[in-house]
Amino acid sequence: MIDVMLKGLPFLWQGLLVTLQASAIVVVLALVAGVILGVGLSYGSHWIAWPIRLFSDFVRGLPLLVLIFSIFYMLPLTGWKVSNFWSAIAALALFETAHVSEVARGALQSIHPGQNEAGKAIGLTFGQRMLYVVFPQALRRFLPPWINTVVDTVKGSSLLALVGIVDLMLSIQQVIGRTFKPMPLYVLGALMYFAINYTLSQISRRLEARFAYVRE
Amino acid sequence: MSGNDAVPLVRVRGLTKSFGSNQVLKGIDLDVVKGQVVSVIGASGSGKTTLLRCVNLLETYDGGSIQVDGVEVGYDDANGRRRPRGERELAHIRADIGMVFQLFNLFPHLTARDNVVLGLRKVRRMDRAAARELAEQWLVRVGLGDKLDSLPIELSGGQQQRVGIARAVAMNPKVLLLDEITSALDPELVGEVLTVVRELADDGMTMILVTHEMSFARDVSSRVVFMDAGRVAVEGPPREVFGAQTHERLRTFLARIELKRL
Numbered sequence: 515m516i517d518v519m520l521k522g523l524p525f526l527w528q529g530l531l532v533t534l535q536a537s538a539i540v541v542v543l544a545l546v547a548g549v550i551l552g553v554g555l556s557y558g559s560h561w562i563a564w565p566i567r568l569f570s571d572f573v574r575g576l577p578l579l580v581l582i583f584s585i586f587y588m589l590p591l592t593g594w595k596v597s598n599f600w601s602a603i604a605a606l607a608l609f610e611t612a613h614v615s616e617v618a619r620g621a622l623q624s625i626h627p628g629q630n631e632a633g634k635a636i637g638l639t640f641g642q643r644m645l646y647v648v649f650p651q652a653l654r655r656f657l658p659p660w661i662n663t664v665v666d667t668v669k670g671s672s673l674l675a676l677v678g679i680v681d682l683m684l685s686i687q688q689v690i691g692r693t694f695k696p697m698p699l700y701v702l703g704a705l706m707y708f709a710i711n712y713t714l715s716q717i718s719r720r721l722e723a724r725f726a727y728v729r730e
Numbered sequence: 731m732s733g734n735d736a737v738p739l740v741r742v743r744g745l746t747k748s749f750g751s752n753q754v755l756k757g758i759d760l761d762v763v764k765g766q767v768v769s770v771i772g773a774s775g776s777g778k779t780t781l782l783r784c785v786n787l788l789e790t791y792d793g794g795s796i797q798v799d800g801v802e803v804g805y806d807d808a809n810g811r812r813r814p815r816g817e818r819e820l821a822h823i824r825a826d827i828g829m830v831f832q833l834f835n836l837f838p839h840l841t842a843r844d845n846v847v848l849g850l851r852k853v854r855r856m857d858r859a860a861a862r863e864l865a866e867q868w869l870v871r872v873g874l875g876d877k878l879d880s881l882p883i884e885l886s887g888g889q890q891q892r893v894g895i896a897r898a899v900a901m902n903p904k905v906l907l908l909d910e911i912t913s914a915l916d917p918e919l920v921g922e923v924l925t926v927v928r929e930l931a932d933d934g935m936t937m938i939l940v941t942h943e944m945s946f947a948r949d950v951s952s953r954v955v956f957m958d959a960g961r962v963a964v965e966g967p968p969r970e971v972f973g974a975q976t977h978e979r980l981r982t983f984l985a986r987i988e989l990k991r992l
Contacts, residue, residue: 626835628831628833628835629835629837631788631829631831631835632829632831632835632836632837632897634786634788634820634821634824635786635788635824635827635828635829635831635898636824636825636828636848636849636853636897636898636901637821637822637824637825637826637849637853637901638821638848638849638852638853639817639818639821640817642821642852642853646848646852647837647848650839651837651838651839
């Protein structure tokens with residue numbers, strides 16, 4: 515079994531790279547968009563918060579696979595030429611953005627309203643209050659659940675294989691197609707996914723410890 | 731005090747404000763001349779804190795006018811139409827109106843010094859060295875020279891509130907608003923905070939303070955305003971107001987406060 519794994523490994527590197535790359539792109543997109551939407555949810559007027567709420571609830575209510583296929587088949591109808599890769603990335607990014615926006619909302623709303631008032635009272639603008647007063651405090655509450663969304667992204671990226679992107683998942687299946695030895699290769703794949711995500715949760719634990727400076 | 735008397739630094743006219751169907755301010759008029767200390771007293775629910783929070787627009791107001799140094803705080807009346815002020819304008823106006831909060835509201839992730847430095851750097855645009863120096867000067871003045879690098883959690887309530895005062899006055903505000911700043915303190919810590927406020931009053935800082943400390947209000951104020959049910963019921967020099975045994979509601983209020991102390 516071990517020798518099948520070792521022989522298969524070289525064929526999986528390229529796929530692993532695609533998985534990491536796709537995950538990284540999605541994580542960055544979802545972080546930026548999700549935090550912006552989370553701020554809108556927390557501090558926006560009704561007219562800003564309501565559409566975000568709708569988007570977030572809707573997207574979070576869909577199975578990721580449905581979202582990936584919907585976008586994959588819908589985008590061509592709009593006449594927009596997008597590669598499989600980017601269409602799948604868009605779907606995964608939308609999905610994670612919705613989740614990150616909820617994580618950000620939770621973290622932001624945990625900050626006492628008096629903090630914002632104190633910031634207003636010394637003349638800070640909204641952006642400055644976010645940057646210097648609210649975000650630094652919210653970070654501690656944001657990080658742990660956010661890392662969970664990163665882990666979800668890596669796991670969710672395995673569905674990219676279904677629209678023909680040769681990521682780690684599809685590489686494994688390709689090797690299986692040639693060796694007819696599914697068991698060792700799926701075990702190998704599981705170990706590789708686990709290695710990525712375990713690393714992430716370790717980093718998360720380190721970061722949590724670092725931000726344990728404020729009162730509870 | 732000649733020309734200053736003509737135009738009060740803070741000028742409130744016909745101020746109204748409702749929370750839903752509950753009208754908490756029913757037409758307030760109030761003038762605060764530069765250098766004056768005005769104490770606002772009254773039962774809880776009388777609208778005194780709301781009035782104070784309207785002055786730097788932590789609460790919006792529905793009707794009437796609040797001018798600080800001649801500038802309407804909440805609205806721009808440009809073309810005869812009331813337009814809410816934008817974020818930048820508002821921040822600009824608020825920078826000149828200091829506020830100290832009942833629950834201190836220090837920034838918990840910043841040291842005492844950095845709590846004061848933040849506004850100096852980001853709002854006053856001072857360079858780092860100058861901001862730190864000014865912050866240290868004020869912290870020394872409020873008796874916290876040995877706590878510059880302490881986080882709020884490491885300070886007592888009285889110390890935190892003194893940082894709160896330093897944070898507000900370091901901005902060199904035109905007027906300082908103090909919202910029941912000793913209400914959340916243990917009794918033995920009240921004195922150290924009031925001493926700082928008294929020194930500011932002696933230095934000529936213009937202040938509006940909402941307080942339940944009657945003897946302090948009597949000592950430090952130029953004028954005392956008694957609010958009742960969203961209106962100014964009695965107003966005048968402390969001796970007159972505290973001696974106004976003719977006003978029924980004021981008499982009951984003062985008697986109740988007196989009872990609580992015994």
